[in-house]
Amino acid sequence: MVDHPPLNKISRRTALALPLGLAASSGTIFSNGFAKADEPVRGGTMVMIVQPEPSTLAHYAVTAGNIPPIATQIYEGLVTYDWDQNPQPNLATSWETAPDGKSITFKLREGVVFHNGKRFTSADVQFSFMEILKKYHPFAPLLLAELTGVDTPDEKTAVLLLANPAPYLMKALAGRDLPIMCKSVFEGTQILQNPSANKPIGTGPFKFGQWDRGQFVRLDRNDKYWKPGLPYLDHIIARFIPDAATRSAALETGEAHFAGYSAVNYADLARMKTNPILDTTMKGYEMTPALSVLELNAKHPPLDKKEVRQAIAYAIDRKVILRDVMYGYGKPATGPLSSLFKTVGFYTDDVRKYDVPDRLDIANKLLDGAGLPRGANGMRFGMHLEVNSFGEQWLRQAEYLKQALAIVGIDLTLRSEDTATWLRRVYTDYDYDINEPFLSQGVDPVYGLNKQYLTSQIRKGVTFVNDSFYANPEFDGILNEAMREQDHDKRAVLYKKAQQILAEDCPLVWLIDVQYVSVFNRKLRDHTTGPLGTQQAFERAWLET
Amino acid sequence: MRLARYMGYRLVTALPMIFGIIVLNFLLIHLAPGDAASVLAGESGAATPEYMDALRHKFGLDQSLGMQFLTYVSNMAHFNLGYSYRNDADVSSLIFERLGPTSLLMLTAFGTAVALGIILGLVAATGRNSWRDNIISLISLVAYATPGFWLGLMMIVIFSIGLGWLPTSGFDTVGAGHEGWAEVWDVARHLVMPAVSLALFYLALYARLMRASVLEQTGMDYVTTARAKGQTERRIMTGHVLRNALLPIVTIAGVQAGNLIGGSIVVETVFGWPGIGTLAFNALQSRDLNLLLAIFFMSACLIVIINLAVDVIYVMLDPRMEI
Numbered sequence: 001m002v003d004h005p006p007l008n009k010i011s012r013r014t015a016l017a018l019p020l021g022l023a024a025s026s027g028t029i030f031s032n033g034f035a036k037a038d039e040p041v042r043g044g045t046m047v048m049i050v051q052p053e054p055s056t057l058a059h060y061a062v063t064a065g066n067i068p069p070i071a072t073q074i075y076e077g078l079v080t081y082d083w084d085q086n087p088q089p090n091l092a093t094s095w096e097t098a099p100d101g102k103s104i105t106f107k108l109r110e111g112v113v114f115h116n117g118k119r120f121t122s123a124d125v126q127f128s129f130m131e132i133l134k135k136y137h138p139f140a141p142l143l144l145a146e147l148t149g150v151d152t153p154d155e156k157t158a159v160l161l162l163a164n165p166a167p168y169l170m171k172a173l174a175g176r177d178l179p180i181m182c183k184s185v186f187e188g189t190q191i192l193q194n195p196s197a198n199k200p201i202g203t204g205p206f207k208f209g210q211w212d213r214g215q216f217v218r219l220d221r222n223d224k225y226w227k228p229g230l231p232y233l234d235h236i237i238a239r240f241i242p243d244a245a246t247r248s249a250a251l252e253t254g255e256a257h258f259a260g261y262s263a264v265n266y267a268d269l270a271r272m273k274t275n276p277i278l279d280t281t282m283k284g285y286e287m288t289p290a291l292s293v294l295e296l297n298a299k300h301p302p303l304d305k306k307e308v309r310q311a312i313a314y315a316i317d318r319k320v321i322l323r324d325v326m327y328g329y330g331k332p333a334t335g336p337l338s339s340l341f342k343t344v345g346f347y348t349d350d351v352r353k354y355d356v357p358d359r360l361d362i363a364n365k366l367l368d369g370a371g372l373p374r375g376a377n378g379m380r381f382g383m384h385l386e387v388n389s390f391g392e393q394w395l396r397q398a399e400y401l402k403q404a405l406a407i408v409g410i411d412l413t414l415r416s417e418d419t420a421t422w423l424r425r426v427y428t429d430y431d432y433d434i435n436e437p438f439l440s441q442g443v444d445p446v447y448g449l450n451k452q453y454l455t456s457q458i459r460k461g462v463t464f465v466n467d468s469f470y471a472n473p474e475f476d477g478i479l480n481e482a483m484r485e486q487d488h489d490k491r492a493v494l495y496k497k498a499q500q501i502l503a504e505d506c507p508l509v510w511l512i513d514v515q516y517v518s519v520f521n522r523k524l525r526d527h528t529t530g531p532l533g534t535q536q537a538f539e540r541a542w543l544e545t
Numbered sequence: 546m547r548l549a550r551y552m553g554y555r556l557v558t559a560l561p562m563i564f565g566i567i568v569l570n571f572l573l574i575h576l577a578p579g580d581a582a583s584v585l586a587g588e589s590g591a592a593t594p595e596y597m598d599a600l601r602h603k604f605g606l607d608q609s610l611g612m613q614f615l616t617y618v619s620n621m622a623h624f625n626l627g628y629s630y631r632n633d634a635d636v637s638s639l640i641f642e643r644l645g646p647t648s649l650l651m652l653t654a655f656g657t658a659v660a661l662g663i664i665l666g667l668v669a670a671t672g673r674n675s676w677r678d679n680i681i682s683l684i685s686l687v688a689y690a691t692p693g694f695w696l697g698l699m700m701i702v703i704f705s706i707g708l709g710w711l712p713t714s715g716f717d718t719v720g721a722g723h724e725g726w727a728e729v730w731d732v733a734r735h736l737v738m739p740a741v742s743l744a745l746f747y748l749a750l751y752a753r754l755m756r757a758s759v760l761e762q763t764g765m766d767y768v769t770t771a772r773a774k775g776q777t778e779r780r781i782m783t784g785h786v787l788r789n790a791l792l793p794i795v796t797i798a799g800v801q802a803g804n805l806i807g808g809s810i811v812v813e814t815v816f817g818w819p820g821i822g823t824l825a826f827n828a829l830q831s832r833d834l835n836l837l838l839a840i841f842f843m844s845a846c847l848i849v850i851i852n853l854a855v856d857v858i859y860v861m862l863d864p865r866m867e868i
Binding site for chain 1: 577578579580581583584585586587588593594595596597599603631632633634639642643646694698701702705706709712713714715716719813814815816817819820823824827829830831832
């Protein structure tokens, strides 16, 4: 155990060097690098930290980020994804999109049974999509807008019928986004009141065991799992520890084996790395792009002026935020799309650049030009900044922003409120000037861009949509075209154009391309086997004895 | 018999007060901006107006305030604490699941604080200005000034990470499946640090209070009289001073028993203790109104009962008091 390099270094290097698809079978790849202790061991209980405790496990109706780490062990999707984000067989063994793009035919796997003993058939796919996901999934209006029906010519064939081509749909068919539920569990019941909300029944490698509220969820090995020999672990326990310092301590003492996302404070990561039993990895977040941004309320002058918004974008040194707030994890954002979209060819940095050496001069010139001279105290105008309520790092960021904007003469007042009040003020009352949210971008630009910038997404009372009142008919046209375009390269061209327009109009200020980090115990092996990371099953994970 | 009648009378007169508390809580909670639907949607990162409307309808938030109040009061009248839509569970089951761990933590911490506080105060007072008085006074001063959460974190660093003696957090070893005495021992090991960090502040308070109270009583005429009658110092202390000196402790402890729920929020959070404190905090954060109201209601009842208990203890300590 001592004489080989840390697991994540191997896995990172190997994955980069490997051609398509091979990485999916990472279990066997790792064994090339190690002389001993590399055969997966059956048994054991893995403890992962999930933060905060989910309110429900009704994965099909609530999409809070703390649900998938548990729910995707239980619910599976039609496909899964390899490291290059190409769909791979899962509950579906093959699929074919019709030439006109208006239907996708899935051949389903034989011999799959749900945890309640019922056989998995095309009827389950139909029921899941039409009666549950289409009606109750919060993302359905984005992802399933074009879905008109599901045909089931036989038990092992399901055909998704679409009103228009929806190329992004093939990116969202993993268990995390569109899980498949058992028809017999839900049929004839009120979907949202179904008792399986907190006792989920799926086809996945682990079965729901017990939920001790305030403490943990226990998942048990599914002995009848359709992948022979898997999973290796007997149990997965998701523990809930509210205090960040205690979460770190639980990892340091070996009480917990894995913590993904922001379960461990960035500030603690340096210390974690010095602990011989722990290691960290940044893999497993390739399909979870997110940006931290500033939303500017264009209804509040002078933020209605493009020059003022651009000046704010120039005034901020993203490298300082990266270093002092994010502890070096992440990248300065260059535009409205996360650079993670580079893998699939949608990202471009060929846009107006705000991180330039003479950015402060440009900012001052823009503000002078907008007719906003400095007053006696050196300030041009004052604004409120709504501090993101989801953690202390956002307050640190706000404190930096106050200093950075003061340099160009913008006097920022910070306003901290609890989550409910903050969301109400920003998204319902629109009573804000500048807001600092954190925006997930989903698996396709359709998800991240459409809800944030389309004119039709200016919807009072709805959280995390277009609350900066950006309205540009030309841009709307490009986005709507890109959504239905089947040719991948043509889509890429359209999205490049869209990014250039946005960077010029600057409705938002893009700060950091967020990079999540997982901390894990070195005894835990093969935990991160695909781009969905924690949000896919730990079916191959095993514990060294 | 008189005592039983008195207790019955007190409980009946408490009813209007509890009703008042219910009304006040309901109104205060509704003054806070934001609702459960927007928090839930906010955590999801996306939602449509239809989804939000469906949520609000499900939660009953689309009804008028008056209507919501009537529903709530009628539920309460039927001993139905309501449904927590956010948690997809009955409020009563959520609370009862947490009641055990919280009671265990509170009773241990409170019992330790009162018992040790009284003993230390007594020891300090009887040896006024001696080395043991100085040490006890110094320790209680430090303990009084140390925040519970900081103490908790320091204990985790020392006893969990450093020495590996105690588990960092939780109620018992998850998934260990202990039974019988093994389970008791397991829970006890998990209980040590949260109980100590919760108890220490109160312990310091009671020790200081007890010391002052004993010193005050020993200067009284009745002590001089007892001495003149030739009673031993030990007899004077246990037979006369102690009873009288305990009265202020009982008063303060009674008031503070109610505070323990509030104080336990921080300690429960630090140690991941599955108690009412964190439940209340999460309910407030997510505007889970049914749950929050039920916890308030329960605390109100608890305080009424504790006050009653304090009055009864008074009578037992000092028979001159009338009920």
